[in-house]
Amino acid sequence: MSFKEQVEALLASFLEERKDLFLVDLKISADDQITVTLDGDNGVTLQDCLDASRAIEFNMDREEHDFALQVMSYGLSEPLALNRQYQKNIGRELDVVLTSGEKIEGELVSVDEESITLLLRYRRPKLIGKGKEDVEEEKVIRLDEIKKALVVIKF
Structure with missing residues (x-):
């Protein structure tokens, strides 16, 4: 051996x-x-x-x-590398950089073998009328599209 x-x-x-x-x-x-x-x-x-x-x-x-x-x-400042690391961070905010260069921040709500689901929260102009509205939407991201995913550390 x-x-x-x-x-x-x-x-x-x-x-x-x-x-x-x-x-x-x-x-x-x-x-x-x-x-x-x-x-x-x-x-x-x-x-x-x-x-x-x-x-x-x-x-x-x-x-x-x-x-x-x-x-x-494995340090908190290190990017997530394994599916099990995503699993243990469900409910936490992630900063995700996609292979396309797009950056997304959202709460990790679910993980499976091929993808993660983030809950995105943001404000946008109202579709009708003036002002802004709060929006929540889920975005599914395939694991092979993720270049880097970091847990957002909040104090």
């Missing part, structure tokens, strides 16, 4: 025990620096990162293979 396969197997075993966590990215550089990025349905704690690190480090033989290991949580 190769070094990478060993790391992947140990990580898969850890994630099998922790169903609330999921792997976003695993990188192993040429000089054996391992970077694991995790996310979770309820977020990722420091203890979660420590547990994942121990699951890998304590089951690898450093005499056989020297490596550096970094386990981190």
Whole structure:
């Protein structure tokens, strides 16, 4: 079993025990620096990162293979990458940039395997008469049309 396969197997075993966590990215550089990025349905704690690190480090033989290991949580400022990340952010505002360059901001109301649905809220001129009116509309966006989607952080 190769070094990478060993790391992947140990990580898969850890994630099998922790169903609330999921792997976003695993990188192993040429000089054996391992970077694991995790996310979770309820977020990722420091203890979660420590547990994942121990699951890998304590089951690898450093005499056989020297490596550096970094386990981190997926940051709020990072774009959403996986369907499960969209799922956990239902009800939150997203800034979405489409592959066409169009920018859309709206509340994420649903997710399926191929698309997301945003609730857009805006004001527009009344169709009849003067003044403006509040409008709410749902927009379905295919996942393959999304260039970048960020959660809007509100304080």
